[in-house]
Amino acid sequence: MQRYFIDENYQPTVHLTDENYHHIVRVMRMKNGQEIFVVFADEMAIKAEITDITEESVIVTEIEKETFQRELPIHITIASGFPKGEKLELIAQKATELGAFNFFVFPAETSVVKWDQKKQGKKVARLNKIIQEAAEQSHRQHLPRLESISPKELVNHFSDFDAVLIAYEESAKQGEQAQLVQTFQQLTAGQKLLVIFGPEGGLTPKEIENYQLAGAKLAGLGPRILRTETAPLYLLSVASFYYELSSSTAH
Amino acid sequence: MQRYFIDENYQPTVHLTDENYHHIVRVMRMKNGQEIFVVFADEMAIKAEITDITEESVIVTEIEKETFQRELPIHITIASGFPKGEKLELIAQKATELGAFNFFVFPAETSVVKWDQKKQGKKVARLNKIIQEAAEQSHRQHLPRLESISPKELVNHFSDFDAVLIAYEESAKQGEQAQLVQTFQQLTAGQKLLVIFGPEGGLTPKEIENYQLAGAKLAGLGPRILRTETAPLYLLSVASFYYELSSSTAH
Incomplete structure (x- = not known):
C-alpha cells in the first residue's frame, strides 16, 4: 500500500495536496474507497481511506492507527x-x-x-x-x-x-x-x-x-x-x- | 599496499604466477624490493618483499606475518x-x-x-x-x-x-x-x-x-x-x- 508523508501533525481527516495529490490522482489513478498510509510530521501514522477527490486535494479519513513501532529508539x-x-x-x-x-x-x-x-x-x-x-x-x-x-x-x-x-x-x-x-x-x-x-x-x-x-x-x-x-x-x-x-x- | 590471494598454503617464500604475476609486473610495474601482502589458502597472511622477477613468476619473501585478526569468528x-x-x-x-x-x-x-x-x-x-x-x-x-x-x-x-x-x-x-x-x-x-x-x-x-x-x-x-x-x-x-x-x- 502506498505511503505518503505530510508536513502537518496528526489529524483523523487529512487533505493531501501538491506532489502527494499528483501522485495519488495522476500516477496511481486512485479512486474513492482505496486505502493509503499517511505519515504525519509528529511521526503518527494511519491507514486511511480516500473519501473525496477534488480539483486540488485528496481527502482521506483514518481507518486505524499504525501501532507497530518502526523507528529506532535513539x-x-x-x-x-x-x-x-x-x-x-x-x-x-x-x-x-x-x-x-x-x-x-x-x-x-x-x-x-x-x-x-x-x-x-x-x-x-x-x-x-x-x-x-x-x-x-x-x-x-x-x-x-x-x-x-x-x-x-x-x-x-x-x-x-x-x-x-x-x-x-x-x-x-x-x-x-x-x-x-x-x-x-x-x-x-x-x-x-x-x-x-x-x-x-x-x-x-x-x-x-x-x-x-x-x-x-x-x-x-x-x-x-x-x-x-x-x-x-x-x-x-x-x-x-x-x-x-x-x-x-x-x- | 597491494594484496594478493593465492591458492597454496603458507610458505615463507612464494612464487606468484598468472593473474597475480600480470597484475604485479604489467599493471603495477613493481620492482625488486617493493612490498606486497600475500594471503594463503589457509588464511595466513604475510607482508613480503619482491626478491626476484622472472619471465613467469614473481618471487617474494616474508618480512613478517600479519597478526591482526580480521576474520569474523563464525x-x-x-x-x-x-x-x-x-x-x-x-x-x-x-x-x-x-x-x-x-x-x-x-x-x-x-x-x-x-x-x-x-x-x-x-x-x-x-x-x-x-x-x-x-x-x-x-x-x-x-x-x-x-x-x-x-x-x-x-x-x-x-x-x-x-x-x-x-x-x-x-x-x-x-x-x-x-x-x-x-x-x-x-x-x-x-x-x-x-x-x-x-x-x-x-x-x-x-x-x-x-x-x-x-x-x-x-x-x-x-x-x-x-x-x-x-x-x-x-x-x-x-x-x-x-x-x-x-x-x-x-x-
Whole structure:
C-alpha cells in the first residue's frame, strides 16, 4: 500500500495536496474507497481511506492507527564528508532503510568533490527525493532530511546531540572496540547520536582533533576496513541490533 | 599496499604466477624490493618483499606475518535468491567487506531473473572478481567464493552448517526478535552459519516450509522492511558487533 508523508501533525481527516495529490490522482489513478498510509510530521501514522477527490486535494479519513513501532529508539544522524561518484545516493537510500534519523553532508578536507552553490541545491533535492522513496518503501514513520553544511556548522551542531562519535578507520587498525558499546549503553530512548564519517581519503588528524576538542569520541567499527559508504550501514545495523533485537536478552 | 590471494598454503617464500604475476609486473610495474601482502589458502597472511622477477613468476619473501585478526569468528555464508538488476554485485561487494565467508546464489520461486547455463558461468566469474577486489580492499584473510546452485542443492548443503537461518520479512512484521540473538548465543568460534535471503518478491510459504523441515529457523532482522540487498549487510554487521565489539562487555 502506498505511503505518503505530510508536513502537518496528526489529524483523523487529512487533505493531501501538491506532489502527494499528483501522485495519488495522476500516477496511481486512485479512486474513492482505496486505502493509503499517511505519515504525519509528529511521526503518527494511519491507514486511511480516500473519501473525496477534488480539483486540488485528496481527502482521506483514518481507518486505524499504525501501532507497530518502526523507528529506532535513539535518533541517529549520519554526517558524511562528500564522497566521490554515486556513493551519497547509496548512503541516503540504504541508511534510510536502516533507520537513520537525519543526514548532514559536508566538504571534508580530503573530499575530492567540491559542490558549488548551484550544484548543491539540485544535489540536495535529489538526495532528499531518494530518501523519501526509501522511507516509503521501508515503511518509516519519520521522514529523514538531508542538509548540506559547512565543517564549521557541523561542529556547531554538536550541542544538539547527546553524543557525537567519529567513525575512525585507524581505530579499527588499532583495535579500538569499546567506544561504540559504551555509547550505546549511555544513550536511552529519545536521545540523539551524531556519527561522522570521512570520505574515501578519511579524516585528517586536524579534523579529528577539532571534533575531539568539541566533544566527539573516536569509535572503531570492527576489524575490517569498511568503505565510506559501508560504514554508516554497519553503524545503523548494529544500533538496531542493540536497541531492538538484543534488549530482551543481553541488556 | 597491494594484496594478493593465492591458492597454496603458507610458505615463507612464494612464487606468484598468472593473474597475480600480470597484475604485479604489467599493471603495477613493481620492482625488486617493493612490498606486497600475500594471503594463503589457509588464511595466513604475510607482508613480503619482491626478491626476484622472472619471465613467469614473481618471487617474494616474508618480512613478517600479519597478526591482526580480521576474520569474523563464525563463518557466515550468505544464500541469496536471484534478485533483479545489479543487486548481486552490491551484495557481493559489500558483504565481502563486512566479513561474509562464502556465497550461494539460487533461483528462488519468485526470482524474476532466470540464469541460463551460458549466462551463469560468466555471471559467477564476474561476481567472484568483484568479491576478490573487495577482499583485497578490506584486507580480508579469507577469500570468499560464490557458487550458483539449485534450490535442492541449497537444502542438501544445510548439513554442512551448525545453524541455518531464514531472513524472513514476515518475521519483522510479526515482531520476531529473539531468534538471531539465540543463534549467536549458541554458535562459538569456528562454527558455520548459513543465512538464506529471498529475492524482491520474498520466499514463498512452500520454500519456507521446505527449509524449516530441513532444520532452518525464521529470524527477524528488526522492525523495518529491508530490501533484499540490504538484509545481508544488516546480518553481517550485527554478527561483527556481537562477536567482535560487544563480547568484552555484554557476553
